[in-house]
Structures are given as C-alpha cells and as structure tokens.
Amino acid sequence: MKYRTIGTGPATRREVSALALGAMWFGSATDEETSFAVLDRYVEAGGTFVDTSDNYAFWADGGQGGQSEELLGRWRRSRGIGDEVVIATKLGARPLAPGTGYVDNPEGLSAKVIREAAERSRERLGVDRLDLLYAHIEDRTVPLRETVEGFAALVAEGTVGLLGVSNHAVWRVERARALAAGAGLPGYEVLQYAHSHLRPRLDVPDGLFPDGSLGHAGGELLSYLRAEPDLTLVAYSPLLKGAYTHPDRLPADFDHPGTPARLAVLHEVARETGATPNQVVLAWQMGAELPIIPLVGASSVGQLDESLAAVDLELTAEQRRRLDAAH
Structure with missing residues (x-):
C-alpha cells in the first residue's frame, strides 16, 4: 500500500492509504458477512481510509440511513479497530423523516444539526472523535458563517479532527474557507467530488445540483486544487459504477463526442500495461500531479482485489500524457 498525508494541522493531519474504501452499501445491499x-x-x-455518511443508505429501505455507520461500528468493535483506521463520515443530507430524501427534506447544515448529527454518528461508529467530517451537500438556507462556526466548534471540543466538504460550488467552498481563516477557525481541508477519467457534461442539472453537475470535479475545482496545495481531493465514483466494463451503465451526461476518444486511449493503455481499464483509471488518479485519493466501492473481496492491484500500477509519463490529452 502507498500512503499520503491529509490535513495540515499538527494535531489533526493524518496519514491515510492512497486508495480509500467506500462503505455506502455496507449493512444494506451488501450484507454484514460480505461487508466484514x-x-x-x-x-x-x-x-486505512474508510468513507461513509450518516444517510447511507436511506434509499434502500425508505428510512433515514445510518446502516453503514452502524455496521462500521460493529466491525470496529469485533475486530478491535482503533485510530489506525481513519473513518470519514458526512452530515447534511440525511432525510429529516422516513420516506423523504436529501432533495426535498434534508437535515441541512445549521449549527444545531451539525452538533446533533455528529453526536449520532459518533454513537453509531462507536468513537469519541470523528476523524474526518464532511458537509455533504449545500444548505443555502443557513448563513455560511453559522455552518463554518458549527463545524469549528466541534474541532475545538476535540470531537472532530479534520473537516471536509462535498458537492458544493467552488465559490461556496472558497467563501467558507475564507470565513474560517478570517476568524482564526479550522476550515475545510478535504474535498470530496465525483471524478473519473471520463468527463461529464457540466451543464446538465438534476435534483441535487440544479445549477449543473456541481458534484463533479470539473476544471474549476481542479484549478482550485492547483492554487491551494494544502487541499486533497477524495474522488468518489472513480469507476462510474462499473461503466468502464459495462458501457450500458454510463450515465447520460457522459454521452458526448469526447467520451469515445478518452475510452480509446484508456483501452490502449490497459492493453499496454496488461491491466484492466478500472486499474488504469485508479492508477491515473493516484499518480496525478494533484493530490487525488480514489474512493472505491466493493461488493465482494474480488472487486476490492482488482482495485488494490492498481496501487502498484505505474504508468509511464507518455501514457499519462496520452490519457490527459484525449478529448
């Protein structure tokens, strides 16, 4: 395994594995035995880097989520896992009532919700401190300063280590970080967005991102990362839910002329390296100039082993140049 450091504060920065494991389906679609x-x-x-959220997976049973955190808590206790494994979780997108969702009825990012949701996550995970806590989705009904101060208060109390943000417009991320810096408070240091080798159209709105696909790490966000070297991108959906091996699963916003060209180069490099397209995508991310940590899901040990093998895959500079340049 390879490792990288996230965070900058002497008391909060952590060394984590270069490949993160997503636990979205653990405890629901993926049963406990398989998840363990x-x-x-x-x-x-x-x-050493596991990712979950307080709302995973509410859509599986029409509830409010919590299954993933609860399973991770049981796994930690049964295996005697301590702080050697960094567990990241998120808040803000948990439905306020069963049968609702994060679009129409999210918990949001008020100071009250941040405190109460973080406490519930600690209880489910069985930890005294959350290693990394993300603002999962935007809440424009709450003053940004209130959200910033709400997260910072938990860090000051020692119940949260690092702070992160996911699925926010870049200008909102920068404004929140500027507010925190101006007040001498801890701010977001880890960004979690969808990112893969294929590029989506960013002008296609949906229920969660009415202003366009804000959940994807587009050019603006990648430029922001270049300008802010202390930030780290955790890339979710790097394998596009299996679309690299099952093209029929490719989302509609990837249906544009640039996709065939990037797929062609990807498959060329896969043949040259003897690796799978999935492994090339992950190696391309892990070896990028920017600090990117792919976040992979796995519903079997076999799927996980394929992703783990990508850690040791070294792409040449020429292969990386071709992958970057295809459009």
Whole structure:
C-alpha cells in the first residue's frame, strides 16, 4: 500500500492509504458477512481510509440511513479497530423523516444539526472523535458563517479532527474557507467530488445540483486544487459504477463526442500495461500531479482485489500524457 498525508494541522493531519474504501452499501445491499470480509481484506492490504455518511443508505429501505455507520461500528468493535483506521463520515443530507430524501427534506447544515448529527454518528461508529467530517451537500438556507462556526466548534471540543466538504460550488467552498481563516477557525481541508477519467457534461442539472453537475470535479475545482496545495481531493465514483466494463451503465451526461476518444486511449493503455481499464483509471488518479485519493466501492473481496492491484500500477509519463490529452 502507498500512503499520503491529509490535513495540515499538527494535531489533526493524518496519514491515510492512497486508495480509500467506500462503505455506502455496507449493512444494506451488501450484507454484514460480505461487508466484514471486504473490510478485513482492505485492512490486511494496508488500507486505512474508510468513507461513509450518516444517510447511507436511506434509499434502500425508505428510512433515514445510518446502516453503514452502524455496521462500521460493529466491525470496529469485533475486530478491535482503533485510530489506525481513519473513518470519514458526512452530515447534511440525511432525510429529516422516513420516506423523504436529501432533495426535498434534508437535515441541512445549521449549527444545531451539525452538533446533533455528529453526536449520532459518533454513537453509531462507536468513537469519541470523528476523524474526518464532511458537509455533504449545500444548505443555502443557513448563513455560511453559522455552518463554518458549527463545524469549528466541534474541532475545538476535540470531537472532530479534520473537516471536509462535498458537492458544493467552488465559490461556496472558497467563501467558507475564507470565513474560517478570517476568524482564526479550522476550515475545510478535504474535498470530496465525483471524478473519473471520463468527463461529464457540466451543464446538465438534476435534483441535487440544479445549477449543473456541481458534484463533479470539473476544471474549476481542479484549478482550485492547483492554487491551494494544502487541499486533497477524495474522488468518489472513480469507476462510474462499473461503466468502464459495462458501457450500458454510463450515465447520460457522459454521452458526448469526447467520451469515445478518452475510452480509446484508456483501452490502449490497459492493453499496454496488461491491466484492466478500472486499474488504469485508479492508477491515473493516484499518480496525478494533484493530490487525488480514489474512493472505491466493493461488493465482494474480488472487486476490492482488482482495485488494490492498481496501487502498484505505474504508468509511464507518455501514457499519462496520452490519457490527459484525449478529448
């Protein structure tokens, strides 16, 4: 396994594995026995960075979520896992009532919600401190200063380590970080957005991102990362839910002329390296100039092993240049 450092503060920065494991479906679509087996294999391979959220997976049963955090809590206790494994979770997108969702009825990012939701996550995970806590989605009904101060208060109390942000417009991220810096408070240091080798159209709105696909790490966000070297991007959906091996799963916003060209180069490099397209995508991210940590899901140990093998895949500078340039 390879590792990288996230965070800058002497008391909060952590060394984590270069490949993160997503636990979205653990405890719901992926049963407990399989989830435990995947988690055990990940740790055995040197993995130390697990990702979840307080709302995973509310859509599985029409509830409010919590299954993933609860399963991770049971796994930690049964295996004697301590702070050697960094567990990141999120708040803000948990439905306020069963049968609703994060578009029409999210918990939001008020100071009250931040405090109460973080406490519930600590209880489900069985930890005294959340290693990394993200603002999951935007809440423009709450003053940004209130959100910034709400997260910072938890860091000051020692119940949260690092702060992160996901699925926000870049200008909102920068404004929040500027507010925190101006007040001498801890701010967001880890960004979590969808990012893969294929590029989506960013002008296609949906229910969660009415202003366009804000959840994707587009050119503006990548430029922001270049300008702010202390930030880290955790890239979710790097394998596009299996679309690289099952093209029929490719989302509609990837249906544009640039996709075939990038796929062609990707498959060329896969043949040259003897790796799978999925492994090339992950290696391309992990070896990028920007600090990118791919976040992979796995519903079996076999799927996880394919992703783990990408950690040791070294792309040449020429292969990387071709992957970057295809459009």
